[in-house]
Amino acid sequence: MTQTFDAIICGGGLAGSAAGFSLARAGYSVAILDRALFPRKKLCGGLLTWKSIQLLEHLFGETPGSLTKAGAINFASNRYAIHTLATPLAEGELSFPFHFVDRTVFDAHLLTRAEAAGATVFQGCKVTACDPAKGIITCHNGDTFQGAFVIGADGANSVVRKSFPDVDRDRMRRFMAPAIEIHLDAKDFPRPVEYPELYVGFLEAGYGWVFPNHNSVIVGTCGLRMNNSNIYQLFKEFLDFFNIDSAATSDLRGHPLPYGNYLENPVSGVTMLAGDAGGFVEPLLGEGIFFALCTGMYAGEAVAHGLATKTSPGPTYTHRLHQQIMPELKASNRLRWALFKGMQWIGPSSLKLLVNATNTQLAEMVHGMRSYSWLRKKHWDFCKR
Numbered sequence: 001m002t003q004t005f006d007a008i009i010c011g012g013g014l015a016g017s018a019a020g021f022s023l024a025r026a027g028y029s030v031a032i033l034d035r036a037l038f039p040r041k042k043l044c045g046g047l048l049t050w051k052s053i054q055l056l057e058h059l060f061g062e063t064p065g066s067l068t069k070a071g072a073i074n075f076a077s078n079r080y081a082i083h084t085l086a087t088p089l090a091e092g093e094l095s096f097p098f099h100f101v102d103r104t105v106f107d108a109h110l111l112t113r114a115e116a117a118g119a120t121v122f123q124g125c126k127v128t129a130c131d132p133a134k135g136i137i138t139c140h141n142g143d144t145f146q147g148a149f150v151i152g153a154d155g156a157n158s159v160v161r162k163s164f165p166d167v168d169r170d171r172m173r174r175f176m177a178p179a180i181e182i183h184l185d186a187k188d189f190p191r192p193v194e195y196p197e198l199y200v201g202f203l204e205a206g207y208g209w210v211f212p213n214h215n216s217v218i219v220g221t222c223g224l225r226m227n228n229s230n231i232y233q234l235f236k237e238f239l240d241f242f243n244i245d246s247a248a249t250s251d252l253r254g255h256p257l258p259y260g261n262y263l264e265n266p267v268s269g270v271t272m273l274a275g276d277a278g279g280f281v282e283p284l285l286g287e288g289i290f291f292a293l294c295t296g297m298y299a300g301e302a303v304a305h306g307l308a309t310k311t312s313p314g315p316t317y318t319h320r321l322h323q324q325i326m327p328e329l330k331a332s333n334r335l336r337w338a339l340f341k342g343m344q345w346i347g348p349s350s351l352k353l354l355v356n357a358t359n360t361q362l363a364e365m366v367h368g369m370r371s372y373s374w375l376r377k378k379h380w381d382f383c384k385r
């Protein structure tokens with residue numbers, strides 16, 4: 001028997017919870033289907049920028065204080081550093097701290113908030129097929145669901161996206177970066193890590209990171225496969241640089257990160273894509289948490305508006321994406337290639353010059369107070385400021 005809802009959301013990660021919360025709060029019946037049982041692990045550095053904090057407060061009424069109390073935020077730092085493997089490039093103070101979340105706790109917390117708002121959550125429910133025109137979803141156990149509208153929030157390997165007839169699959173694949181990350185006990189890292197450190201220049205079109213957490217250190221790399229023939233080997237060399245024995249790290253895992261493959265039109269029939277499923281990740285630093293929450297909220301609000309007015313939500317969603325999100329992703333993509341080419345042709349001094357000349361403004365750009373487009377002041381349509 002097919003279960004029917006106003007909206008079906010495939011994936012109960014950040015994009016799915018934001019969409020589900022928006023719809024349930026507006027009074028619509030909504031099902032969130034996720035293949036995992038929560039709390040589940042998600043490979044991620046967990047860095048939250050200022051705009052993520054603003055959005056979490058706007059949508060869920062969550063603050064750094066409430067998220068810390070819930071065990072989701074476990075570290076904050078108002079400093080950062082950028083290095084090559086040979087030399088420091090820049091270091092600075094931030095006007096607003098970077099917060100770090102434990103994704104296992106954070107994702108489960110937001111999914112619970114969506115459920116408490118009225119969404120019906122089906123865990124252990126793996127979506128195997130989607131009919132984007134009819135809004136029919138089939139799961140691994142044969143269960144079927146039908147929604148007036150469907151939101152695909154099922155991550156980088158989205159089954160819902162694969163059902164779209166017009167997606168450029170070759171572009172999707174080329175700009176999907178393998179990201180590898182390990183979480184170490186702080187005592188197993190050779191020195192204390194007190195603020196986030198970025199490492200550039202040892203892989204092309206990508207970078208490495210060392211992030212502090214409460215009792216742990218996260219070490220990771222991401223880079224486009226077409227520019228880096230052996231990402232796994234580069235990651236091992238990155239670990240060697242810190243004198244971490246990669247053979248001793250039992251926890252070595254990778255996950256695809258959309259890295260410049262955002263879809264201009266993530267709508268097909270009655271179905272739309274949000275978060276990693278639509279490639280909505282900022283292509284310079286790989287920030288995806290904000291873009292998953294924001295596109296999830298936009299998709300949920302567009303569907304709620306469509307249900308209320310009996311109109312198609314696709315144009316509302318894409319209009320908002322093109323007003324708010326796409327200009328940032330496109331400008332960040334241009335900056336990414338300019339910086340990587342600058343590093344290749346001129347060397348690390350090009351990045352050093354840029355960072356030192358525009359230090360505060362660059363930090364504000366990463367936080368979302370300024371745009372990736374010419375560092376102009378950025379106004380987010382959900383934000384009071």
Ligand SMILES: Cc1cc2nc3c(=O)[nH]c(=O)nc-3n(C[C@H](O)[C@H](O)[C@H](O)COP(=O)(O)OP(=O)(O)OC[C@H]3O[C@@H](n4cnc5c(N)ncnc54)[C@H](O)[C@@H]3O)c2cc1C
Nearest residue numbers: 011013014015035044045046047127155275276288289292
């Ligand atoms: C190594 C690494 C480090 C990162 N670090 C950062 C960082 O520090 N800061 C930042 O902002 N971003 C970071 N990102 C990016 C960020 O993690 C993602 O952009 C973000 O998680 C996207 O959220 P989402 O909800 O779209 O997808 P996900 O978080 O992947 O959630 C998708 C959900 O869909 C479910 N699902 C998948 N397939 C199916 C299916 N067939 N049926 C049912 N359910 C399904 C999954 O179980 C999952 O719960 C990082 C990514 C990686 C890989």
